[in-house]
Amino acid sequence: MSEITIEKIDENRWMIPPVGGMRVPGIIYSSDTMIGGIGSDESPKQVANVAHLPGIVKYSMAMPDMHWGYGFPIGGVAAFDLQEGVISPGGVGYDINCGVRLMVSRLSYEDIRGRLHGLVASLFRAIPTGVGSKGSIRLTRNEEEKVLREGAGWAIKHGYGTDTDLRRTEDGGAMEGADPSCVSERALERGKQQLGTLGSGNHFLEIEVVEEIFDPVAAAALGLEVNQVAVAIHSGSRGFGYQVCDDYLVTMVKKSTALGFPLPDRQLACAYIASEQGKRYLSAMACAANYAWANRQMLMHLTQETFARALDMSPSQIGMRLVYDVCHNIAKIEEFVIDGKKKRVCVHRKGATRAFPPGHPSVPEEYRHVGQPVLIPGDMGTGSYVLVGTEKAFEETFGSTCHGAGRVMSRAQAKRVSRGRAIRREMEDRNVIVMATGKGTLHEEIPEAYKDLDAVVDVVHKAGLSRKVARLSSVGCIKG
Amino acid sequence: MIRYHIFDHTADLGLEIYGADAGELFSNAAYAVSDTITDIHAVRMKERRSISVEGSDWDDLIVNFLREILYLVNGEGLLLRECSIAEIDRDHVLGDVHGEFFDPSRHHINLEIKAVTYHQASVSKTREGWKGRVIFDV
Numbered sequence: 251m252s253e254i255t256i257e258k259i260d261e262n263r264w265m266i267p268p269v270g271g272m273r274v275p276g277i278i279y280s281s282d283t284m285i286g287g288i289g290s291d292e293s294p295k296q297v298a299n300v301a302h303l304p305g306i307v308k309y310s311m312a313m314p315d316m317h318w319g320y321g322f323p324i325g326g327v328a329a330f331d332l333q334e335g336v337i338s339p340g341g342v343g344y345d346i347n348c349g350v351r352l353m354v355s356r357l358s359y360e361d362i363r364g365r366l367h368g369l370v371a372s373l374f375r376a377i378p379t380g381v382g383s384k385g386s387i388r389l390t391r392n393e394e395e396k397v398l399r400e401g402a403g404w405a406i407k408h409g410y411g412t413d414t415d416l417r418r419t420e421d422g423g424a425m426e427g428a429d430p431s432c433v434s435e436r437a438l439e440r441g442k443q444q445l446g447t448l449g450s451g452n453h454f455l456e457i458e459v460v461e462e463i464f465d466p467v468a469a470a471a472l473g474l475e476v477n478q479v480a481v482a483i484h485s486g487s488r489g490f491g492y493q494v495c496d497d498y499l500v501t502m503v504k505k506s507t508a509l510g511f512p513l514p515d516r517q518l519a520c521a522y523i524a525s526e527q528g529k530r531y532l533s534a535m536a537c538a539a540n541y542a543w544a545n546r547q548m549l550m551h552l553t554q555e556t557f558a559r560a561l562d563m564s565p566s567q568i569g570m571r572l573v574y575d576v577c578h579n580i581a582k583i584e585e586f587v588i589d590g591k592k593k594r595v596c597v598h599r600k601g602a603t604r605a606f607p608p609g610h611p612s613v614p615e616e617y618r619h620v621g622q623p624v625l626i627p628g629d630m631g632t633g634s635y636v637l638v639g640t641e642k643a644f645e646e647t648f649g650s651t652c653h654g655a656g657r658v659m660s661r662a663q664a665k666r667v668s669r670g671r672a673i674r675r676e677m678e679d680r681n682v683i684v685m686a687t688g689k690g691t692l693h694e695e696i697p698e699a700y701k702d703l704d705a706v707v708d709v710v711h712k713a714g715l716s717r718k719v720a721r722l723s724s725v726g727c728i729k730g
Numbered sequence: 731m732i733r734y735h736i737f738d739h740t741a742d743l744g745l746e747i748y749g750a751d752a753g754e755l756f757s758n759a760a761y762a763v764s765d766t767i768t769d770i771h772a773v774r775m776k777e778r779r780s781i782s783v784e785g786s787d788w789d790d791l792i793v794n795f796l797r798e799i800l801y802l803v804n805g806e807g808l809l810l811r812e813c814s815i816a817e818i819d820r821d822h823v824l825g826d827v828h829g830e831f832f833d834p835s836r837h838h839i840n841l842e843i844k845a846v847t848y849h850q851a852s853v854s855k856t857r858e859g860w861k862g863r864v865i866f867d868v
Binding site: 293317318319320321324343344345380439440450451489492493496499500503504515516517519657658659660661662663688689690730 | 805
């Protein structure tokens, strides 16, 4: 295909004009400082590739944390017409419903400061981390199917949380249309014993402290106060989700010649949303999304138990409660006003977070006056941001915003530049206690391997895609 | 001869694999995946699995082949030590995998590979031999 050109529209938006087979323009949200780095990898080309897919509505978009992925860029957002458009497993990602859950407590930093080492070590022992780690329960086929249909609700029924948790989870912790009969034997096998496990790589559980409040009204609605202890969990659907993506990708690649248009990249293999195969993928994807919500719900429960044990306090003294749970690898059928008309479209968010505005019925009632909470985790030891969704995101980006810092270094590169460094001690010098299962994890996840979180969040804030509410700093972290 | 080397990809892992012929390329690709996941020298040859994979062309075939290898690891917990190719053509490959089930007391997992992607996957015949490039989601 022809060379990609990027034209600046305004302070925070760049456009890739449609050339060749592109059906719509590409729009990249960024800043003068960050756009240079973006041009150096293949992510703009990936934005352009997505624009080739049929039924794409308005734009192929990328958020400021965008980087080179496979197929879709990470940070990619694209909506498709339900009749003429496609659904692409690669546009959702392998870790279906990878997402973030934020809990706050009644504790202040002073309450845990002297006991942080013990607390992090207890969490590391209690929460299965790392490759192929197994959870404490082994699901029968029948129970696993219930998890796939009911999501976080299954965990609540089994005593791992409350109904309030469900209300404060995107989609109530269960996506409609989940059908276990659309899932392969291999995926079911892999899902049997991974519920309640964190995973590896960039997944983590972090103890954080609310450092700064930008919007007191929204912070009060979300129950955030300066110096309060919080916990952020970043995990997804584990091997179950990877297998679902892999299975459907393969069948869609096989049938790709029947689509009637050339694929710019096999990883963009897709099916028409209205086709049998498209519907089956959506049903299987919903199963994986539900698995991930049940997983994060169980991880939250394990965290609450561990806090109580490690700090020798009662659950009510700790008072840990869910602020919100978002997914950032997903495709969803949602309604927007497009060219003055209400229209339902299928929005792919691959490394992007939903950011619905105040007043939207999907936002929990207690938050509806401020907008949907958006949780943006940073790199290891940096902390995270809480934002809220806006009307502008709803109009401009199908209610989407960024999802994290975004990598700038490959894992191999991060290992090279950090060779010989004692990362764990470096983190301790920054007052962050870190424990990881994998030998190379800490080196691969060094803070320099990521974009500057503040810079990424500033772009979405300035572009009006979400508003800053609070910044949390990290004090303890466990990783796979 | 070098069997493979790792190349940089921002989010993921890239492997460039070499072989004197197609069979050796595929055998080395399986080796490269296992060597990246674990210390392959600690894996004994205790279990055997035969694998048979099809593809629409060489690029598709290597991705499908590595998906099978990866499923043995991630789905069945079988770490691979060697892979011998009995028969190979552009649309199918038949072979045997030798290895051992994961034993936490002796094996260490260095990296989780979530999936093999089709993104820029390629197999080419060069003057020096065969070369494959594959990007993995990690």
